[in-house]
Amino acid sequence: MHFQHDMPFGARLRPDGGAGFRLWAPAARRAALWLGDQRIEARAGPHGWYDAEAPGARPVDLYRWEIDGDLLVPDPASRFNPQGPHGPSQLVDPRAFAWEAGWRGRPWHEAVIHELHVGSYTPDGTYAAAEARLPALAGLGITAVQLMPLATFPGRYGWGYDGVLPYAPHPAYGTPDELKHFVQAAHRLGLMVLLDVVYNHFGPDGNYLHRYAPPFFSDRHRTAWGDAMNFDGPGSDTVREFFIHNALYWLHEYRFDGLRFDAVHAMLDDSEPDIMASLSQRVRAACPGRHVHLVLENDSNDASRLAAPGTAGRFEGQWNGDFHHALHVLLTGERDGYYAEYDQPVAQLARCLTHGFAREGGPHNAEHARPRQAARSTLPLGTTVNFLQNHDQIGNRAFGERLLALADPQAVQLAAAILLLAPAPPLLFMGEEFGSTTPFLYFADWDGDLREAVREGRRREFAHFPRYAEAAARDELPDPCSQQTFARCKLDWAQAAGSRAWRELHAALLAVRRRVLAPHLPRLLTGRHEARMPGARMLQVRWRFDGGEALDMCVNLGPQPQAVAIDLPALQDAALLHAVGEMSGTTAGAWSGRWHWGRESAR
Structure with a gap:
């Protein structure tokens, strides 16, 4: 099987030879x-479109667009930019990769996500x-791998959230066909593959759109990272299509099983339906017969965006901060x-476990500018993706410490059980499954003034935290733009080989989830779960299922019996x-817990 996503921009190889090229450049x-050293004048069409034909073009040929005779830029819809975003784009034949038939994905209730x-x-x-x-992950009980963003960004290393070519996988990781090979290998093992995408901003280096397509950006909205995308002003129809087609491209051409949308609270759009609702509608219509999952990061905790898997205009999951x-x-x-917002942590955790969110609302475009309100919505628990660690919660710390560096190991064991034996889909961050202590720091291969601005910004940010202020003042924070900082974040696989206890713990918990919970999750009720707090740090939760079954959890979330x-x-x-830990009929030891499955008595 061969797949090629057709879109109204970018480059397309012709079945009879050569290629056509299309660029939106309204300014x-x-x-x-430029195809190699051949210059081809483009035809100007209505609404800022330019078209060019190259009868002799072949796969792997390099090309660029020339703007106004003095600026060479890559194709913003480039399928591959092997020399990075400041270099030429490369023609790719999407139909050269042979996909195996038969894979349709997995239902959302089976999701156990591993972010890497x-x-x-x-x-x-x-x-x-x-x-x-991948075989080790599948053997552990992971069912989905989620890749951090792949859109091409400048430099050798970075988190990926400052990409500037959304259609081009970052060249340092391999070729487009090697990425497809990874996805197909995962599917052979029964693993879904999700991709993190960023549609709320472009990175600060390598983005040429301001010069020839300024309608990509809004003069009405701004984000914490700079200019917002124009989803609701003049020219926004093309901008919306650019990002909607990007989602369809990853799902169709690369056979990803779902997308995680970064910071949708910063995708500011006053139109109706807004960009995210439109995107969901188009994806649902384009992917019949497949399990395709759409997951949000949304600090506003907007419950109205969440619904049952496959619902047009809605999303089946959201990261639950x-x-x-x-x-x-x-x-x-x-x-x-x-x-500081979590001043009643046991009660707020109880609400997350029974109703979904602890807090809702909040200002757009000013993260945590004021406390949000206590949540009132009751969500299907399958729509909240829970986690103990992820790239943000580790990497946005000054020293990138993982949870085992901050908490009692038995407390972390208890937390792992709370995560993996709750009905909500769980997410693990790479290495968490074997108790990794490798830090995950912020790293980015910036140069010049931008490099210094990022360094200074980190110092200024952490100077406001008492536990980091002294290190910031002494300039002892890890340099985010250093090759050594990136190297420190490489997972230590020697530690993994010697960490049997943590791996066995996660394997045992996931085996219980797969054997006992997963078959019943489609019958999980909404709004019928209960939580009790009989002590300062004691928490009891009962989750109910249609048919009378129930799952009970009783935990002591503290260091004292x-x-x-x-x-x-x-x-x-x-x-x-x-x-x-130790828990008898009358006493719960420090960081202890018990989980039981049974049936409720008829009332």
């Missing part, structure tokens, strides 16, 4: 195409090297920054699924 007076950064996941930092690790923040406060005692006072009626035929 250009004229444009020409290709460049730091292995010493080589390539798709091929990451592919070699509230779950992380409440549990992080309990495990570490940190209460500064955005953790507590009395156990069971408020909920006992389950019938209760089976113990998992235990952490």
Whole structure:
């Protein structure tokens, strides 16, 4: 099977030879195409479009657009830019890769997500090297791999959130066909592959659109990272199509099983339907017969965007920062920054586990400028993706510490069980499954003034945190633009080989999830779950399923023993699924917990 996504811009190889090229450049007076050293004058069409034909073009040929006779730029819809965003684009034949038939994905309720950064996941930092690790993930019980953004960005290394060529996979990781090989290898193992995409801004280096297509950017909205995308002003129809086709391109041409949309609270759009609703509608219509999953990061916790899997205009998942923040406060005692909002962490965690979010709302375009309101919505728990760690929650710390560097190991064991034995889809960050202590720092290969601005910005940001202020003042923070900082973030696979206990813990928890929970998750009720807090740090939760089954959790979220006072009626035929620490009928030891599965008595 062969797949090629057709779009109204970029380059397209002709079945009878050669290629056609199309560019939207409404601010250009004229444009020409350079194919190697051949210059081809482009035809100007209505509404700022330019077209060029190259009868002799072949796959792997390099090309650029010339704007107004003095600026050479890559194709903004380039399928590959092997020399980075300041170099030429390369013609790619999408139909050269042979896909195997039969894979339709997996249903959302089976999702156990493993987030990874290709460049730091292995010493080589390539798709091929990451592919070699996939069998171990599948054997552990992971069902979905989520790749951090791949859109081409300048330099050798970076997180990927400053990409400037959204259609071109970053060349340092491998070729487009090598990425497709990775996806197909994952599918052979029963693994879904999700991709993190960034549609709220372009990076600060390598973006030429301001020069020839300024309608890409809004003069009505701004984001924390600069100019917002123009989704609702003059020219926005083309901008919307550019990003909607990007989503369709990854799903169709690369056979990704879903997308995670970064910071949609910064995708400011006053039109109706807005860009995200339109994108969801188009994806649902374009992917019949496949399990394709759309997941949000949305600090506004807008419950109206979430619905059952496959719902047109809606999304089946959202990263649940509230779950992380409440549990992080309990495990570490940190209460500064955005953790200050979690002043009742046991109650807020209980609400996340039974209703979805702890907090809702908040200002657009000014993250955490004022406290959000307590959540009132009740969500299907399958729409909230819970996690203990991810790239942000580790990497946005000054020293990139993982949770095991901040909390009691038994507390982390308890938290892992809370994560993996709750009904919501769980997410693990690379290395978490074997107790990695490798830091994950912010890194970006910037040069010149931008390099210094990023360094100074990090110093200024962390000077406001008491625990980092002294290090910032002494200029002792890790240099985000240093090759050594990036090298420190490469996973230590020697540690992985010697960390059997953590891997066995995660394998055991995921086996319980797969055997006991997953078959019942399609019958998980909404709004029928209960939480009780019989002690300062005691939490009991009952999750209910259609048919009378129930899952009970009783945990002591603190370092001191507590009395156990069971408020909920006992389950019938209760089976113990998992235990952490010491817990008797009357006393719960430090960081202890029990999970039982059974049936409720008829009321």
